[in-house]
Amino acid sequence: AQKVTQAQTEISVVEKEDVTLDCVYETRDTTYYLFWYKQPPSGELVFLIRRNSFDEQNEISGRYSWNFQKSTSSFNFTITASQVVDSAVYFCALSDPTSRAQGGSEKLVFGKGMKLTVNP
C-alpha cells in the first residue's frame, strides 16, 4: 500500500536559515506523482509542486527547491534563506494509481505534515 512518511513533525528556525523538509514514500507502482502542499496559519492548502516518477531532475523555484531521488524513495523540499512568511504546515503527498487500475480513481495519500516556524 502507498505510504508517505514525514519524519519531522515540527521544526523551528531563525529567519535566513536554510531548512530541508524530508519526505519518504512507499509504492509498488512504477508510475506515480509526488506533491508538496503548504498550509499557512490561515488554513487553506496551497499547491507547491507536482513531480512525476519519470522525472528525477531537481527543481528550483525562487527560494524553493526539490530533490527527488527514486533510489531512496525520497522527495525532499528545501527552503533557502527562510522568511517568516514561510511559517506553515507542509504536506508531502503521493498519488495512488492502484485504485484507478481497480476501476476506481487515483487518490492522494498524504503524509502527516511538518510544522515549520520561522522566527524573526
Next chain:
Amino acid sequence: NAGVTQTPKFQVLKTGQSMTLQCAQDMNHEYMSWYRQDPGMGLRLIHYSVGAGITDQGEVPNGYNVSRSTTEDFPLRLLSAAPSQTSVYFCASRTGYGVTTDTQYFGPGTRLTVL
C-alpha cells in the same frame, strides 16, 4: 474563476444532528473529493467522485454520505453527527483521473465541531 468554494467556514453541531457541507467548483473539473484533517493525521480521504452520478468511498467513509448530481457540486452529508467527526473538512477538485491527472486544488475548508 472562484475555484473551489466551501460553505460554511465554521459550524458547531450537537451530537445526533445532521447537516450538509457544501462544495462547489467552477472549473468544470470531473474529479471531486472530500478529506478530513485531524491533528497529527494529515489528510484522509472520505469520499470522491469521478463525475456526475458516480461516487465512491475513500479511506474513512463511515458516517458520511455524498452525491454528485451536477459537475459543479459535491455536498457531504453527516446524517447523525458524532464528536469523532470534529475535524476540518476540505473539498478538492481536479480535471480528470488517471496517471496524467492535473493537480488537485483545495477549497478553504470547513471547521466542524460536534459537541
